[in-house]
Structures are given as C-alpha cells and as structure tokens.
Amino acid sequence: xxxxxxxxxxxxxxxxxxxxxxxxxxxxxxxxxxxxxxxxxxxxxxxxxxxxxxxxxxxxxxxxxxxxxxxxxxxxxxxxxxxxxxxxxxxxxxxxxxxxxxxxxxxxxxxxxxxxxxxxxxxxxxxxxxxxxxxxxxxxxxxxxxxxxxxxxxxxxxxxxxxxxxxxxxxxxxxxxxxxxxxxxxxxxxxxxxxxxxxxxxxxxxxxxxxxxxxxxxxxxxxxxxxxxxxxxxxxxxxxxxxxxxxxxxxxxxxxxxxxxxxxxxxxxxxxxxxxxxxx
Ligand SMILES: NC(=O)c1ccc[n+]([C@@H]2O[C@H](COP(=O)([O-])OP(=O)(O)OC[C@H]3O[C@@H](n4cnc5c(N)ncnc54)[C@H](OP(=O)(O)O)[C@@H]3O)[C@@H](O)[C@H]2O)c1
Numbered sequence: 001x002x003x004x005x006x007x008x009x010x011x012x013x014x015x016x017x018x019x020x021x022x023x024x025x026x027x028x029x030x031x032x033x034x035x036x037x038x039x040x041x042x043x044x045x046x047x048x049x050x051x052x053x054x055x056x057x058x059x060x061x062x063x064x065x066x067x068x069x070x071x072x073x074x075x076x077x078x079x080x081x082x083x084x085x086x087x088x089x090x091x092x093x094x095x096x097x098x099x100x101x102x103x104x105x106x107x108x109x110x111x112x113x114x115x116x117x118x119x120x121x122x123x124x125x126x127x128x129x130x131x132x133x134x135x136x137x138x139x140x141x142x143x144x145x146x147x148x149x150x151x152x153x154x155x156x157x158x159x160x161x162x163x164x165x166x167x168x169x170x171x172x173x174x175x176x177x178x179x180x181x182x183x184x185x186x187x188x189x190x191x192x193x194x195x196x197x198x199x200x201x202x203x204x205x206x207x208x209x210x211x212x213x214x215x216x217x218x219x220x221x222x223x224x225x226x227x228x229x230x231x232x233x234x235x236x237x238x239x240x241x242x243x244x245x246x247x248x249x250x251x252x253x254x255x256x257x258x259x260x261x262x263x264x265x266x267x268x269x270x271x272x273x274x275x276x277x278x279x280x
Contacts, residue, residue: 034060035113040120042066044230048248054082065091093152099159107163118174122148130190142192149196154203169217176222183279208268225251226273
C-alpha cells in the first residue's frame, strides 16, 4: 500500500472541523455483504479499480458497468479471471432507460451494496476539447460536459439509492478532479470541465446533506485521483513531471485506501488521493 496515503482524514462536524487520527474504516461487519459496483469500468481508472476490488478477499460480488455494445477485452478478461464474482452490466449513464435498468438491477441485490464508485468522466472527445479561452466556449460542448460529468453521476446515485434500506451503511464515491475546485483555480482555462466538476462537487455535497436523515450511515465523497496515465490525460501529459503521473493501478490502490479510511463522518467531503481535503 502506498505509504504516502495519509491515515489521517479531516472530519467535519457542523460548524467545525477536527483531525481524526488513525481512522481504520469502521463499516460494521454485521450489515456488510461484500457487494461493490464500479460505474465506468471499461478502461482507465475505472478498470483499474475493478481489478483491485476483484482481488480483495472481502469482495463477494463486483458489478462492473460498461456502455452497451462496448465491453473492452480487458473487462471481459477480468470477468473470466473472477467467475461468479465479477458481473458486467451494460449502462449508458446518460440514458434514462439504462438508468432505470440499473435501478431495478440494484434493487434485486438483497441487502444492497457496501461500496459504489462512479468513475465515468469526459474531458475531450473529437472536436470537444478543453477551452483555453472564452472564445472557444461552445454551448453544446459545455452542455455535454455537464451531462456526463455532473448530471450523470447524480442520476446514477439516484438509481443506486432508490431501494436501499435507511439504516444500511454504504459508501458512494465519484471521481471528481482538482480542477473542479473553485478555491484552487489559479490558472483558469478548461471552462467546461472545471465547471462541470464543480457542479458535480456541489451535487455530491447536497446529496450528502439529504442523506444525513435519509441514510444516516451513508458515506458520500468526491475524490481527486491524481493525474493518471489514461486516454483522458494523454493529450495533456507533456508538461507533467513523470513522477507525478501515476499508473491507473497505483491510483486505484490509493483511492481504495482512502475509501477504506472514510466513514459517515467524512460524508460530503472533497478528498485528494492522499487523504487530504481539497478546498471547494
Ligand atoms: N486521468 C486523470 O488524470 C484524471 C484526473 C482527474 C480526474 N479524473 C477523473 O477520473 C475519472 C476517470 O478518468 P479516466 O482517466 O479513467 O478516463 P478514461 O480513461 O477516459 O475513461 C472514461 C470511462 O468513462 C466511460 N464513459 C464515457 N462516457 C460514458 C457514458 N455515456 N456511459 C457510460 N460510460 C461512459 C468510458 O467508457 P468507454 O470505454 O465506453 O468510452 C470509460 O470507461 C473521470 O471522471 C475523470 O474526470 C481523471
């Protein structure tokens, strides 16, 4: 396990914050069933998270989603390597009928789930590229970024939470991005990606507040994975120090370490891969 991952996470309580050392992840064993879900497991960080979760002894069932008709060879291999544990599920996070199928699929899992990680995200695709200036901002590109990076994860959370029991402990995380931090925005640029991740963070924070009464044992967090060598970051890697460009496997290991450490007292936080809180 990466020694740089802190075993100290900042715990916020209303009106204050304090440091809680040595949190060890205390989801009560009585209700946990080892069911995990990775939304967007076809490649990149999602695939690496799925690989890492499948190797964990505590994982009894791992639902891994991919877009319909787009299952990668790597995901198919993961399924073959872990028969009876890894279960692929077709899901387009932008389609209502697909989300309805997810809701009914998850509703059929007795006891609910322990951990769900939403990884799907978009930075560039063909003519859609991060904007360097206001003049490059196009309404249809901005709308697509918001659809995939902010609205989709919220709708996925709606599908996942629809049939859960109120007192069930569970963790729901989405992969956000440091550039979604408004407080940390010094360089500007990347209007659509930044703003859509900031919107995601606000959605997550708002959801965590509703869950205080709806699911008091819920842990809902936004995570920054660190710059990771995937297709998403590929075109922007030339100015990145190689030491700070992480493999998907390393990123997955660190994110799972953070997710082991957080509990409901961390719900509503935006957390870096090393366990440190990130300013909104
Ligand atoms: N890589 C980094 O340096 C970095 C840094 C900060 C934050 N992040 C965030 O981390 C997350 C994962 O990034 P990544 O680098 O792993 O990205 P990636 O390699 O580009 O993978 C993106 C994943 O999202 C899936 N996807 C895209 N649109 C979808 C849709 N409509 N429905 C279902 N699945 C869809 C893709 O599936 P297909 O294979 O079907 O396209 C793929 O599995 C993203 O949210 C990203 O913003 C990444």
